[in-house]
Amino acid sequence: MNTRHQPDLSTRPRVAITLGDPRGIGPEVTAAALADAEVAAAADFVLVGPDALLRTGAGDVSAGAWTAADGPAAAGRVAGEAIRIAVGMALAGKVDAIVTAPIEKNAFRAGGWHYPGHTEMLGELTGAPDVVMMMAAERTALGGALRVVLATTHLALRDVPAALSADLLVRQARLTADGLRRLWGIAAPRIALCAVNPHASDGGLFGDEEARIVEPALAALADAGVAARGPIPADTVFTRAVRGEFDAVVAPYHDVGMAAFKTAAFGAGVNVTLGLPFPRTSPDHGTALDIAGTGRADPSSMKEAILLAVRLARRFDRAADRD
Template sequence: MAARRLPRIAITLGDPRGIGPEVTAGALADPEIAGAAEYVLVGPESLLRPGKNDVSAGAWSPDQGAAAAGRVAGEAIRIAVGMAMDGTVDALVTAPIEKNAFRAGGFHYPGHTEMLGELSGAAEVVMMMAAERTALGGPLRVVLATTHLALRDVPAALSADLLVHQATITAHALQRQWGIQTPRVALCAVNPHASDGGLFGDEEARIVHPALERLRSAGVDAYGPIPADTVFTRAVRGEFDAVIAPYHDVGMAAFKTAAFGAGVNVTLGLPFPRTSPDHGTALDIAGTGRADPSSMKEAVRLALRLARF
């Protein structure tokens, strides 16, 4: 019987001025990670490993400016997506980009997620923050229904359609990529105490309850609205497989408290697994030896897990 081949994982090095190359090297220095897959680094030619099957995204040197760094970072993403789409690699891990440089380099996307969705032809994509281990023990997976909005703009941006969309994609991804047969998805309340019967707002009655009815009718095992002060603890204890958070800080504050350094950004809805560390480029500490590869290690580990489904 032929031995099963190792998965092939593409890793884009991100903005070459940042800590992406450092944390990638740190992750691949871990013997457990190094031996678990065949890795293809995609980035500036000067940062690739001699004698390996890495792929150049173009020339770059430290004396060049932000636009050159953004250009090579974007080109690396384009190349790596092509490899994932044609089956050359089984999953994609992306090191951080710096959005202003990305745009100056000619890539007019808000970030990775939108570029990945367009290049892959995915109809709809969702960003999930995932930690398969947390300071409280169990896993925590959080999807942000709305992201970078002022708090005053959140109620107008929320809708039953949006929650149904997010929860449905999340449930399907948990089935297909995590192997969870019947995912349990919790909808986090918008208001304190889930509005306490309308005392503190009407979003639960007007938005969350209709979304729950539609999800349950469609066969999604959905729960809520559950107040923010209990839903994340219940998820970590194993009651739910994912939480849909109504706005950025309620989800991210809980997530980073429970999983700082172990969090992974996962794009759901793509035709291939994609993960990324939950930090930015950290241009201020690049090259100082202070970059922590923990989140990149977790991103690679989760990509390995998802690539096997």
Template sequence: MKPGPLALSLGDPAGIGPEIIVKAWHELRHGGPPFMVVGDYQSLASASGGGGSILKQVIAPAEALAVFADALPVLDLPLRSPVVAGQPSSSAAPSIIQWIETAVGLALSGAVPGVVTAPIAKGPLYEAGFKFPGHTEFLGELTAAERFDGARGPVMMLIAGDLRVALVTVHTPLAKVSSSLSVEAIVNVGRVTADALRRDFGIARPRLAVAGLNPHAGEGGGIGREEIEIVVPAIDALHDLGIEVSGPYPADTLFPEAMRANYDAAICLYHDQALIPVKMLDFWGGVNVTLGLPIVRTSPDHGTAFDIAGRGLARPDSLIAAIRLADRLAQARAKEA
């Protein structure tokens, strides 16, 4: 029996999601991996430039798998009001949330092997009452009741080439990062990351490297004490759990190629510490993957790009990489099962 297609939620329809999805289908239609869009058919028809001639409405994953080489399959859950490319609106929020919920539900039921999410914009969702900081936290809530035999996330990991970085804090204001760190938080991210590297990436004995928070990793306490009071105790606790981990390392020396050969994933303490090296290494093709969930989930490592939406300028590289990674992770989980 062939595996089902991945479920790809449309994201914000006013952004570049519809355009890059159509472009990704053109790239993958013959070789795969196959996917099925969960979203608004009309938004994709507008983005296709052909009035929907390449689209096919489907009602089940099996049907999507059958048509993928000839048409982009869409599980049509229509917007409740029109949306204009480049003009985000909170009126689309209920549909955006519904598309994510539906894709996750398909994955939890086993109907699809994984979920890929096109970009969302947090501002319009917050205006509509969305209470989660972003996709990652929302996915954690949606899957919270599902049994999972592993260290539990959600933990955000970004991947570019041979670099994998996992985040302890994500969308935390820089002024609040220090007070948001704890031994427990770092240990949990380390456990989830090590477990995911074994389960999903096939690395039998993962090696983790932990970044410091301060310049020079605190210089022995002379430039901050977070390393002494929080980071080192967390590293010691991870050692006690049998995880191979080292650090803390100054962040300005952790990411060159020679250093990357010494670890399988870096644990970073705040957003830009992780994302700057990822985007320097592969600005167009980075991927976001959520670790520690009972489902596979990836997404492009970029936002909605409202400024170029609807102009035909968006590149699908990151989405294509996200689809391919989701397929590989799903295959790894199926093999383990």
């Protein structure tokens, strides 16, 4: 494992990019994104990944040197080590933000990293008391911006009701409002709490989570000065957000939020972790092991992730100075 730092220009942010699972498309979409003139001019970059994937120029980064013989466990092990190194650099002030290429979760676990995904690992490595996963797209197929927070992330659907609580929704909504203020510059963020059940349970006909969890969370958020509304059914809340009624939607579980988000913004979406002591972004796609090395991988989301990380790094510094 090595790192490579491009020439230091003190006026530009420094961004670490982890190459993800070396069998996947992370290395090649990173190379393609860094070859883009807009991206190359935006910051200085540190590539973090297996030695075999680090070359003298960004255009030479490829997964070709990583053969199938290395296996999933080895791929998962180096993918996790890259994350660990990048976090250490960010905590030490050596980089201003982190962009992470995709990992393959089974390989990640086989490699010895017992986390459901990036979000949980980043939270533990930084000691952050709470982190939240936000999917953000400033442009969508429907025109307007869409930002979706996942109150619960990588859980089986059967485990979601037990994991949800009013306290969890309050913490996530407050982190979201703070992130929108500090990083997006939205002075008075408007948050929507998506319902858990169809039609927001229709007064209890289809479940009690709205009355038992969401409504107490809304009362607590009002007391805390957070502008939040809900519970709003999943079949309307995302459209209302894209039309500008809300700055972010807190979705109760992974797929209700991600299905809506990727339908509206696939290729333009970026995963942002809020609550960390530095900005972290990643593209909105997976490792795509089936097309790695074929030249078919689309680098659009990686480009968006890098550019957003640069913008957030600049805003994060200014916000920290004011605190």
